[in-house]
Amino acid sequence: MTVHNLYLFDRNGVCLHYSEWHRKKQAGIPKEEEYKLMYGMLFSIRSFVSKMSPLDMKDGFLAFQTSRYKLHYYETPTGIKVVMNTDLGVGPIRDVLHHIYSALYVELVVKNPLCPLGQTVQSELFRSRLDTYVRSLPFFSARAG
Amino acid sequence: MADEALFLLLHNEVVSGVYKSAEQGEVENGRCITKLENMGFRVGQGLIERFTKDTARFKDELDIMKFICKDFWTTVFKKQIDNLRTNHQGIYVLQDNKFRLLTQMSAGKQYLEHASKYLAFTCGLIRGGLSNLGIKSIVTAEVSSMPACKFQVMIQKL
Numbered sequence: 001m002t003v004h005n006l007y008l009f010d011r012n013g014v015c016l017h018y019s020e021w022h023r024k025k026q027a028g029i030p031k032e033e034e035y036k037l038m039y040g041m042l043f044s045i046r047s048f049v050s051k052m053s054p055l056d057m058k059d060g061f062l063a064f065q066t067s068r069y070k071l072h073y074y075e076t077p078t079g080i081k082v083v084m085n086t087d088l089g090v091g092p093i094r095d096v097l098h099h100i101y102s103a104l105y106v107e108l109v110v111k112n113p114l115c116p117l118g119q120t121v122q123s124e125l126f127r128s129r130l131d132t133y134v135r136s137l138p139f140f141s142a143r144a145g
Numbered sequence: 146m147a148d149e150a151l152f153l154l155l156h157n158e159v160v161s162g163v164y165k166s167a168e169q170g171e172v173e174n175g176r177c178i179t180k181l182e183n184m185g186f187r188v189g190q191g192l193i194e195r196f197t198k199d200t201a202r203f204k205d206e207l208d209i210m211k212f213i214c215k216d217f218w219t220t221v222f223k224k225q226i227d228n229l230r231t232n233h234q235g236i237y238v239l240q241d242n243k244f245r246l247l248t249q250m251s252a253g254k255q256y257l258e259h260a261s262k263y264l265a266f267t268c269g270l271i272r273g274g275l276s277n278l279g280i281k282s283i284v285t286a287e288v289s290s291m292p293a294c295k296f297q298v299m300i301q302k303l
Contacts, residue, residue, distance in 0.1 A: 031237050113250075123251065123255065
């Protein structure tokens with residue numbers, strides 16, 4: 001059980017933060033391209049899900065999984081998107097992603113006057129607290145599963 | 146007191162507003178820091194008037210400093226000053242190990258050069274509070290590792 005990596009996007013598609021913990025295979029394209037690809041995919045899936053839903057939509061797109069990994073998605077009303085890739089043994093982690101938004105992003109980035117909104121986060125404090133938090137999660141183990 | 150986030154965000158905007166509207170050369174010669182300190186001075190004067198309306202008169206200078214460290218700091222920042230030192234000759238050093246306006250910024254050395262901008266208002270706050278209690282002083286602040294900082298108060302004997 002492990003966490004592979006984490007992306008944080010704002011409402012305009014700017015990648016605010018990216019960290020990885022266990023990633024055996026890279027995408028083979030430069031990082032900028034990778035962020036655009038991820039954001040574009042999320043944008044398309046969200047609108048697809050709401051159009052094609054056979055019932056009234058409640059939460060919208062939550063996660064997708066393949067035979068090797070699961071991608072979890074959380075979006076706030078202000079358009080901040082938290083995306084986490086974990087392995088398959090992990091269940092719904094909406095509250096974890098919500099905590100990353102409220103207790104880490106809002107507290108340490110929004111309230112930091114030296115972190116301009118809409119740009120990649122430079123704050124060391126945010127980076128280290130996020131790392132500590134993810135490593136302390138029950139489904140994160142130091143050895144990749 | 147209202148939610149802390151309100152004052153924190155407003156204070157951050159005040160600091161960046163003062164710096165944005167600074168004219169040529171004002172940033173270097175410290176005019177911006179002075180403007181922020183004067184704002185804090187006026188606010189401190191008003192606040193102390195409000196907080197002490199029901200307390201008894203203070204015995205001496207040390208008593209006033211203790212009031213600033215305990216009650217005044219608690220009402221404004223929801224915690225007390227962690228350490229008060231004095232040389233009994235008019236110099237007091239107030240140490241706050243987790244200053245509320247700096248905790249979100251960094252935990253160490255990052256952004257250290259910008260820290261003084263965010264302490265100027267609070268220096269004025271202390272100076273204004275003391276002035277309305279009858280003490281003329283000079284207040285400076287220093288920070289070596291966020292979020293801990295020290296406020297130095299020099300009492301001016303008239």
